[in-house]
Amino acid sequence: MAQLRIAFFDFASCEGCQIEFTNYGDVATLQLLEHVEIVEFREAMTETTDGRIDVAFVEGSFTREADRARLQEIRARARTVVAYGACACTGGINALKNHQDDFAEYVYGDAARMPHLRSGTARPISAAIKVDYEVRGCPMSKDELLLVLSNLIHGTEHWVPTYPVCVECKRRETICRYDEGDHCMGQVARAGCGAPCPADGVPCEACRGFVEDANLNALERVLVDRGGLSQRRAVGKSRMFTANPRS
Amino acid sequence: MSQRITIDVNHLTRVEGHGNIVVNVTDGVIERCEWQIPEAPRFFEAMVRGRHYSEVARITSRICGICSIGHTLASVIATEAALGIEATPQTRRLRTLLKHAENFDSHVLHVYVLVAPDLLGAPSVFPLVQTHPDVVARALRLKRLGHEWGSAIGGRSTHPTTAVPGGFTRVPRVRDLEALRDKILAAVPDLEATVDTIAALAPAIPAFERPTEYMAVSSHDEYGLFGGFVQTILADGDRASYEVADYRSCTNEYVSPLSTAKYTRNRLGSYAAGALARFNVNADMLHPEAKRVAERLGLAPVCVNPYMNPVAQVVEIVHSVHEGLRLIDELLAAGIGDELLAEPTSCGTGAAAVEVPRGILFHEYTFDAEGICTEADCIIPTGQNHGNIQLDFEALLPQLLAQDKSEDEMRLAFEMLVRAYDPCISCSTHHLDVTFVR
Ligand code: SF4
Ligand code: SF4
Ligand code: SF4
Numbered sequence: 137m138a139q140l141r142i143a144f145f146d147f148a149s150c151e152g153c154q155i156e157f158t159n160y161g162d163v164a165t166l167q168l169l170e171h172v173e174i175v176e177f178r179e180a181m182t183e184t185t186d187g188r189i190d191v192a193f194v195e196g197s198f199t200r201e202a203d204r205a206r207l208q209e210i211r212a213r214a215r216t217v218v219a220y221g222a223c224a225c226t227g228g229i230n231a232l233k234n235h236q237d238d239f240a241e242y243v244y245g246d247a248a249r250m251p252h253l254r255s256g257t258a259r260p261i262s263a264a265i266k267v268d269y270e271v272r273g274c275p276m277s278k279d280e281l282l283l284v285l286s287n288l289i290h291g292t293e294h295w296v297p298t299y300p301v302c303v304e305c306k307r308r309e310t311i312c313r314y315d316e317g318d319h320c321m322g323q324v325a326r327a328g329c330g331a332p333c334p335a336d337g338v339p340c341e342a343c344r345g346f347v348e349d350a351n352l353n354a355l356e357r358v359l360v361d362r363g364g365l366s367q368r369r370a371v372g373k374s375r376m377f378t379a380n381p382r383s
Numbered sequence: 384m385s386q387r388i389t390i391d392v393n394h395l396t397r398v399e400g401h402g403n404i405v406v407n408v409t410d411g412v413i414e415r416c417e418w419q420i421p422e423a424p425r426f427f428e429a430m431v432r433g434r435h436y437s438e439v440a441r442i443t444s445r446i447c448g449i450c451s452i453g454h455t456l457a458s459v460i461a462t463e464a465a466l467g468i469e470a471t472p473q474t475r476r477l478r479t480l481l482k483h484a485e486n487f488d489s490h491v492l493h494v495y496v497l498v499a500p501d502l503l504g505a506p507s508v509f510p511l512v513q514t515h516p517d518v519v520a521r522a523l524r525l526k527r528l529g530h531e532w533g534s535a536i537g538g539r540s541t542h543p544t545t546a547v548p549g550g551f552t553r554v555p556r557v558r559d560l561e562a563l564r565d566k567i568l569a570a571v572p573d574l575e576a577t578v579d580t581i582a583a584l585a586p587a588i589p590a591f592e593r594p595t596e597y598m599a600v601s602s603h604d605e606y607g608l609f610g611g612f613v614q615t616i617l618a619d620g621d622r623a624s625y626e627v628a629d630y631r632s633c634t635n636e637y638v639s640p641l642s643t644a645k646y647t648r649n650r651l652g653s654y655a656a657g658a659l660a661r662f663n664v665n666a667d668m669l670h671p672e673a674k675r676v677a678e679r680l681g682l683a684p685v686c687v688n689p690y691m692n693p694v695a696q697v698v699e700i701v702h703s704v705h706e707g708l709r710l711i712d713e714l715l716a717a718g719i720g721d722e723l724l725a726e727p728t729s730c731g732t733g734a735a736a737v738e739v740p741r742g743i744l745f746h747e748y749t750f751d752a753e754g755i756c757t758e759a760d761c762i763i764p765t766g767q768n769h770g771n772i773q774l775d776f777e778a779l780l781p782q783l784l785a786q787d788k789s790e791d792e793m794r795l796a797f798e799m800l801v802r803a804y805d806p807c808i809s810c811s812t813h814h815l816d817v818t819f820v821r
Contacts, residue, residue: 152448152541158492159540161527162520166512174509180496181507229445232430275448275541336538336545337552341441366753369435376438 140190140289143176145210147196147203148230148258153221154179154195156278168282171289189214191288193281194267197223197230197258204264211265218284219260219267222274222377226345229274230258231379260380269294272344274377277329297327300347301340305331313339319363321373324350341376389790404797406780416780418772418801428759436462436548436727436754443746443761444542449492450764451542452485452533453739457746457761460609462548464628464733465750468725473717474550475610480710481536481546482608482737483703488529488540489740490658490696490703493805494581495522498693501799502584518580521573528570532707535563549724557719564711567704574704578676581697585680588694589796593778594618594687595771596651597660598633600738606668606702607661609737615649616664618685623650627736630745634762646770647762653770656742657804658695659686670709673702689775692803696740727754741805742767768804775800 144154154177160168175185192214198207211217222228234257261267271281280296287294297303301322305312313320313334320334325342333340346352352374359370387409403419427446431439440458444451456478463470470478496508499518505511512519530540535555537543545553555563594617601624602611613625613633625633636645648654662669666677666684677683677698682691734747742764749758779800783793 150445150448150451152445152451155448155492155541158496158523158526159530160523162523165523166520169509169512177507181509182500183506183509229430229442232442233426274445275539332538333544335553338441338538338544338547341438368433372433372435373438376441 139171139173140285141175141185141188142172142191142193142285143174143185143189143214144179144193145176145195145206146179147194147207147224147261148199149196149221149223151179151195152275153223156275157281159278160282164282168285172285191216191218191285193218193220194224194261195221196261197227198261198264199230199258207261207264216268216288217261217265218269218271218281219262220271220281221276222272222343222345223258224261225267225270225272226260226378227258227380228343228377232375234258234379258380270296272326273329274343280328298347299327300350301325301327301329301331301334301342301344303327304329305334305340307331308335310335314362317364319359319365319373321355321359321376323358324352324355341373343377345378346381402801404776404794404801406776406793406797408780408784411784413780413784416776418769418776428761431748431756431759434756436466436748436750436756439748439756439759440547441542443759446761446763448541449489450485450739450741450744452481452537452540452546453737453744454746454761455537455543455546456482456609457735457737457744458748459546459548460735460737461733461746461748462750463725464735465731465748466548466727466733466754467729468549468727470550470725471722473554473714473719473722474725476710476714476717477536477551477554478546479605479608480707480714481533481543483707483710484529484533484536484540486608486738486740487700487703487707488526488533489805490700491522491525491529493740494577494693494696494700495519495525497802497805498799499580499584501795501802502587521576525570525573525577528566531566532563535559547724549726550722552724554719554721557715560711560715560719564708567707567711570704574701577700578679578697581694582680585694588688589690589799590688591690591775591779591782591800592687593689593775594685595774596649596654597663597685598649598654598656598743598767599661599664600627600736600743601665602668606665606670606706607738609735613736613743614664615654616685617650618687620685622664627745628734630734630736630747630762634745634767636762636766645762645766647767648770653774654767655689655771655804656764656767657692658699658740659689659692660742661738662686662695662698669698670702670705672705673698676701689771689800690803692805696805730754732758739764772801772804 192210219225269284304327305322320339321342322340324346325340326344326347356370359365405415405417407414431442440455443458444455446454500507533540538545545551596615598615600607601614615623633649634647636647663684680694682694730750730752732749737744745762747760748756751757
């Protein structure tokens, strides 16, 4: 089987998703490298390629108009584009500033008017180019990324769950955060992560985004009535990693 | 010398985030010599305003995926200082153990993946899979250990879940800690091999000296990680110390036209933070094994060669492993168990300083009586080093010209210098102005 030529690119992000890519260990990584050839990955290598890219993994949000051309170039060079991480798939945490108009002044003061400090709305990369697959999460699930790659290598179809995190949470028999006197967004969050956060004793904050047709008004009501949050906190909460789909 | 030298490295490779190197020399006259940061700004301090204290650390953690444990801890500890929350001794030990996981993890990645290829004359770690398979396998094993270590304590090594204001939402069980201890012990031979590899590569480290000010968190009980105070040392050994709450008096942020990240300075035109700075300030507090390794690698305080930062990282890798083992034994001896999260007792402003792989994180927050964040300030390590890198550039270029180096040799010298600092540029790009504009 010919090796798949894969490349990594990044935009506004914390680079946590690409760090996850270094955590597979020696056995899995070296086996993976028998099936794929990494042809471009600025953080990890000096080499670049003019040749074909089979799969481009893109991390980070599209925040500056100048990024559009770079994204289009990636699209033109790559057969398959995979957005990985919440920043790339939905805008993720970067989208929190989309609800503010003074973010630059708050951070840089008067210097905010310097041209290199301009930053626009944080958007998913799908706002600029067509995306073939998404690996959600903040950070992305590294097992899911492997699965996408494996499916691409073997030409098998990729499946992602459409049910909410609660299903996975119940399956692993975690005590519900609401029964612990806390709150949670697992009812509307897209599954696929295995519900690690409630199991670690913290609420799910829907870092993988919402399920289709999520009832967000009901979410706010539950956060207030059962979670005991103020209305203002409930609204804010419903926008942690999901400020874009919420707006 | 009649020649034109143009170095234009747009988006330097093998660093986290984006940085450019621009050098123009015509007939020996330096026209430009710049380290530029064009990274897209991300504005975190603005985004946490209006957030409940339980959410703030989970947002600021996303400033940097590589230092996310450090950001989480800086945020949590500053929040506790602001809200009068007292952490228990068990919590403090677990946090230290978690912090060592991050320093270990990040240093392994930096030394093996980002620095070693330069010293081995390879463009990246990937060709080394063929030429040095044992080195690559060892690197991946150690990296995996760092990840498992952080996950065992923090739930996740990237954006930890369990470390929150007031303590840990889930503490590791005795068997988890025992398993972690076994894994760390099993890595000791890899550690020795790491030191051997670096010792063999050390002759390839450029000789360049530029004394500067070195800044690190210090403590009377251990090699500083968090808590305590901030200390700086100059090349002649002259020390100064600062309270964490007064961090603005030693960071003095300013905006540079070269950068989307703010720069800092203190007693000199710039200062350095990170492994070499910590070593220079706190070397006498290192674990004896780490001291032995420093001696073997020819590292002694005050070392003024910035290219030696990765060597200081190796010394810290060894320190973290031995300190980690000691902390696990202490936690097991004390009988680790569940504790309720400590609750807020007041409200106001609080600051924290936490050492992360590349330098010091300063976080400061103000909360109102409902526990809602009203002000935030985060100063990030690489922002602290950018100014120092620029001054290193200005000192290095005339030396390279005097040595009649080729353009390629110069480019490599500049790139290696930047990489030695391990600049995590993405995280350095959203700094609050020191003076509040309301
Ligand atoms: S999705 Fe999260 S972990 Fe990934 S790059 Fe964005 S902020 Fe970082
Ligand atoms: S803890 Fe959260 S994810 Fe789990 S069942 Fe309850 S609401 Fe659903
Ligand atoms: S449980 Fe929720 S917050 Fe946690 S990883 Fe899954 S989707 Fe993200």
